[in-house]
Amino acid sequence: MLNNEALATYVAQQTVNLLPDTVLARAQREIETHLPAALDRLHHLIKHVKMWTPGQFDHLHSTQYCTFLYLLSNEIFTQTGERELPTRLFLLNKAMNAIDLFYEIDMPPVFFIGHSAGIVLAKATYGNYLVLYQNSTVGKNHGHAPRIGEGVIVYPNSAIIGETEIGDHCVLGQGTSVINQKVPTRQFIFNGTGGQALIKPNKQAQLPLEEYFRV
Known part of the structure; x- marks a missing residue:
């Protein structure tokens, strides 16, 4: 399991790889700021899903990672009103997981x-x-x-x-x-x-x- 700093770098680098005009350092800083709140929401969800182990998030588990990318994009948008990075995370999720789940949508806690x-x-x-x-x-x-x-x-x-x-x-x-x-x-x-x-x-x-x- 990646620590928060490594996870922020991982997501930011993926975003740069997909969308090369992304500024890596800026994306990483913003992700790091909102990552704890997004992970709190994710772990609340994981705790309630029977087939998942509470307290364990695997960034290589495609469904968990898909859910995480939505939560992160939604958290950034909700807290800042900013759209650029949430849009990039939405596009990353769409490219990786073939899901159209926009960051403005209010999904339930679980x-x-x-x-x-x-x-x-x-x-x-x-x-x-x-x-x-x-x-x-x-x-x-x-x-x-x-x-x-x-x-x-x-x-x-x-x-x-x-x-x-x-x-x-x-x-x-x-x-x-x-x-x-x-x-x-x-x-x-x-x-x-x-x-x-x-x-x-x-x-x-x-x-x-x-x-x-x-x-």
């Missing part, structure tokens, strides 16, 4: 990315204990953004679009699209006929999110 490739997230409302898998999309429609409740699991190739509300503890099956719909709490959502989402109550005593998180 979320889990199963595989980052192809994930595209709009500025929407995201509840805590969110699970996202590859090629999942949250998008606006005519200016309306979705609202996603707590403990929602989004399996691969699924989309939540427009004026949609997903209630707490819902599960979107693979390849499901929900567009301008309101889904109650504790539902399984499948791909029905004619492109319409098929919604069935989840009557299981154990919540699916308990597979992923220490809650």
Whole structure:
């Protein structure tokens, strides 16, 4: 595990390698300033993810590093309002992990990315204990953004679009699209006929999110 100084150098150098007009010393100084707060947020998240060991961050673990780059870019933007370095970190994350997760988006304190490739997230409302898998999309429609409740699991190739509300503890099956719909709490959502989402109550005593998180 890299110490803070080495980690700041590592991230800054990666940014320079991707975007050669980045000033290394300036990027490194700014990253070092905001790194402790970003790591605090990351370790809070790691503590709650069952498959990860609390207190351990591996910069070579692609999902952990993908999450870290978002948190760092968001922390810098939130604390300073500055956009240049957060934009560069966003582009680095996009190039390395194929995820479109902008630094202005307010992700919840605890979320889990199963595989980052192809994930595209709009500025929407995201509840805590969110699970996202590859090629999942949250998008606006005519200016309306979705609202996603707590403990929602989004399996691969699924989309939540427009004026949609997903209630707490819902599960979107693979390849499901929900567009301008309101889904109650504790539902399984499948791909029905004619492109319409098929919604069935989840009557299981154990919540699916308990597979992923220490809650």
